[in-house]
Amino acid sequence: MEKNTGIPYEHLARKIFDQIVNQNSVETIDVQHDVLLRGTKTTHQIDVYWEFEIGGIKYATIVQAKDWARPVDQGELIKFKGVLDDIPGQPRGVFVTKTDYQKGAKEFADKSGIVLYELREASEDDLRNRIQTIVIKLTAYVPYASNFNLILDDEWNVNEKKRLGLAPDDIFTMKISGMPDEILFTDGSGMRQTDAGEIINSFFPKELRELAPIIKTHMFTKDTFVGTNDHRFPTVKVKGAQAIVSVSKAQDEIRVGDDIVGFILRSVIDDSEQLFSKDYRRIK
Secondary structure: OOOOOOOHHHHHHHHHHHHHHHHOOEEEEEEEHHHEEOOOOOOOEEEEEEEEOOEEEEEEEEEEEEEEOEEEOOOHHHHHHHHHHHHOOOOOOEEOOOOOEEEHHHHHHHOOOOOEEEEEOOOHHHHHOOOOOOEEEEEEEEEEEEEEEEEHHHHHHHHHHHHHHOOOOOOOOOOOOOOOOOOOEEEEOOOOEEEEHHHHHHHHHOOOOOOEEEEEEEEEEEEEEEEOOOOOOEEEOOOOOOOEEEEEEEEEEEEOOOOOOOEEEEEEEOOOOOEEEEOOOEEO
């Protein structure tokens, strides 16, 4: 592969995204570089794996970097989508290259929710034509969920208490504390069906947009149970779950002064740019 940066392109992408993940708006849980992740079918080499938390919900992003002199075609995005689908937890995908993307690749990425970036060294023309101040407007949509509750199957639970010889007014604490992906819903045999994190994620629109607080409800179509903290009554039957969800819009403005630009990261979707110095510092 042709190298124009003087350093491995994957290393450059890692340095740039290190600057992006070290922002105050999210709580970074884990960042790994050049890591092997086991999927449901095979193991995948990942350039950058970023796990973070917003509003008590964990998210994961996988960054794939390609140091190519030719535009990325649709086939590469289809392969990348296969990697994302194979890794548990439905991670978000980010594809980075120093060249452009073919039309089919852009269309496939847009439909698949993959974010496309161009990352390249700043050229002499970039520096020569650069104005004194550049204003970059950034927009982010932040999902938030609260008041996660279960809809109990009261009739089944009352009959189960009778069968077990328990008083009708006995109250048990259910295992719904901890991270959303730790709150498990099982079938009658104890096999996992889903978790609270997956249910909460289903409440948000696929394409995030501003959303006023609203109660969302998920009803189960099969017999579903949640564990309790009492061995006398180990599981309760639930009909569904609900939560209050919202999406807030956050905007920021970056003003770039006289710092020497070393690298340019351009979003293919909205054509916005982020500038970085030669020592990988984000220029604000």
